[in-house]
Amino acid sequence: MISNQGTIARRPRIATETFGEVVLGDAVRDALGSVLRPFPNPVLDIDRSLARLHAIFAQLPVEQLQTILDFGRHVDTPGVLLVRNLPVDPELPETPVDGEPSTSKRTFVAEAVLLGLSQLLGEPVGITTEKSGRLVHDVVPVPAGATTQTNQSSTVFLNFHNDIVYDETGRYDVSNPDFLVLHCLRQDGDKSAVTYYADARDITRRLPPHVVGTLRSLLFRLNAPGSYVRDVANGTEVLSSPVAVISGPVDSPEIAVSANGVRGLTPEAEQALRDLQGACREVGHQVKLTPGTALLINNRKGLHARSQFFARHDGRDRWLQRTYLRRSLWTIRYRGSSVDRRVH
Ligand SMILES: O=C(O)CCC(=O)C(=O)O
Ligand SMILES: [Fe+2]
Structure with missing residues (x-):
């Protein structure tokens, strides 16, 4: 901007959009596909694979690469980014029925795409009580x-929830992933499953100020993730310390809600949680994930949800692969395992 005092540095643009999209061109998709088809299973030598994927994904068109990098690094960028027209495996085996990895997968395009996008945002981490500590869920x-x-x-x-992790400190919203990536390998047969994302900036603009005030108070206890309650706690609730559901600056709030239940400590707090779920349904973006599509989710800027859908458990069901990411492994080193430096 030119003024009569000379040149004034332009303030960075404040992003108002809370949903972003990147669509690869067909030539980029095909070039990426031919590099990734011979790729070995990346989890077998994860750090070498991530280095190779770093080199491969650095060759994305620079504007698209910057959109993804900015999504990972900046406060004012969207909370969710859809990446479309990604390469897919030439053949896809049956959807595993038990949640364990498929043993019949012969190529690893999906895993390489998932981790290639993931490493642009942060460090893949495993959580011992979630999917047995695996890096690809x-x-x-x-x-x-x-x-x-x-x-x-x-x-x-x-x-509507974000992905939290059980932690002995009593806080489940601190050592949890900063981002998750959902990559679709197979859509459900009826093509009805919808994934939603509600940005905390949109939620707080929609809710009355007194409800936001309640959500900003230490009046909530998060239940531990369903996997922890099921596998470790014999099905009994394991509640966090009292926390606020919404925290941080008005223009860049952070939000934490466990899928497996939040206890409001007063009637107002319980009502605020109901109002929150209602506001999420009103402001939520929605997407039907299809093969070749990945949803990059900021796990602090907003909450995600999923519609019901019909499952047949016949090998043709919906199949996503997912990673959990931290911007840095340093701040969760207190819960590191001696077995694997990415598993916490
Ligand atoms: O299935 C989906 O679309 C989302 C599931 C989910 O919340 C998750 O994987 O963290
Ligand atoms: Fe989730």
């Missing part, structure tokens, strides 16, 4: 989890 409908508030569900609406 298979998110599929599992019969025993059909009605639970977990990623194994299908016949229930998976409420």
Whole structure:
């Protein structure tokens, strides 16, 4: 901007959009596909694979590369970024029915795409009590989890939440992933499953100030993730210390809500949680994930959810792969395992 005092540095543009999209060109998709088809299973030598994927994904068109990098680094960028027209595996085996990795997958294009995008945002991490500490999670409908508030569900609406982790400190919203990436390998047969994302900036603009005030108070206890409650706590609730659901600056709030239940400590707090879920449904963006599509999710700027959908458990069900990412492994080193430096 030129003024009569001379040249004044332009303030960075404040992004108002809370949903972003990157669509690869067909030539870029095909070039990426031919490099990734011979790629070995990246989790077998993860740090070498991430170095190779760093080199490969650095060759994305620079504007698209910057959009993804900016999504990962900046406060004012969207909370969710959809990346479309990614290469896919030439053949896809049956969807695993138990949530364990497929043993019949012969190429690893999907895993390489997932980790290639992931490493642009942060460091893949495993959580010992989530999918056995694996770095690539298979998110599929599992019969025993059909009605639970977990990623194994299908016949229930998976409420607006962010992905939290059980932690001995009593805070489940601190050592949890900064980002998650959902990469679709197979859509559900009825093409009905919808993933939602509600940005905390939109949520707080929509809710009355007194409700936001309540959500900003230490009046909430998060239940530990369903996987922890099921596998470690024999099905009993394991509540966090009292926390605020919304925290931080008005223009860049952080939000934390566990899928597996939040206890409001007063009637007003309980009502605020109901109002919050309602506001999420009003402001939420929605997307039907299809093969070749990845959803990059900021796990602090907003909440995600999933519609109900029909699962047949016949090998043709919906299949996503997922990573959990931290911008840095340093701040979670207190919970590191001696077995694997990426598993916490
Ligand atoms: O299945 C989806 O679309 C989202 C599931 C979910 O919340 C997750 O994997 O963290
Ligand atoms: Fe989730």
